[in-house]
Amino acid sequence: MKVCICKNEIQTVYICIIFFTSASFVLFTALSLIFFNVPDYIYLNIIGIFIFTVYFGFLPAVLYLLFIQYLMMKFGLISSFYNYSLMLGFINVLIISLCTKKKKIDYIGILVASVIMAVCSNVFSIKIYGSISNTETIDFAAIMSFGKIIRQFRIYIFSGLCTAVFFYIFNISCRRLK
Structure with a gap:
């Protein structure tokens, strides 16, 4: 007996898979440093946000x-709603959206977004957050040092690669459902 699944039902399943996968990555990222001794590219990754943004848009x-x-404020993981982390998230979502705005999953766009975020998102976030919150200016030479950029590359390239692998597996699985 063959079960007929409506296109809307399949789309709803896809949306749920994307939402819960991205939420799981965000939760793991938020809690990983609390419970485990993990490297910075694990506890600073943006895989959950990356997956959500690529699929749903800006x-x-x-x-x-x-x-x-x-939620992070409600559970005491952060002390204020508006902070540098939120600004960094906005900048990252904007960069991802601009680089991957096609309807199909764009692996090159994911890679380009990862590289742009590694070089630019930290600088833009600090500058914008500092301007809005009236905090003292930061030494951009220190932010743009080779070591800092390499660290950012590890974080963002890891996040981008994990996102690309997720969507590759997701697309293969989706083709089998059709």
Whole structure:
């Protein structure tokens, strides 16, 4: 007996898979440093946000980011709603959205977004957050040092590669459902 699945039902399943996968990555990232001794590219990864943004786009990703920020504040993981981490998230979501705005999963766009975020997102986030919150200016030479850029590359390339692998597996699985 063959079961007929409506296209809307399949789309709903896809949305649920993406949402719960990205939420799981965000939760693991938030809790990993609390419970485990992990390297920085694990506890600073943005895989969950990356997956969500690639699939849903800019505005839903911003709302998702605000929801995550609210939950982190509610459970005492952060002390204020508006902080550098939120600004960094906004910048990253913007970069990902601009680099991967096609309807199909764009692996080159994911890689390009990873490289741009590694070089630019930290600088832009610090500058914008500093301007809005009236904090003292940061030495950009220190931020753009070779060691800092390599560290950012490890974090963002790891996140981008994990996102690309996820979507590769997701697309193979989706083809089998059709």
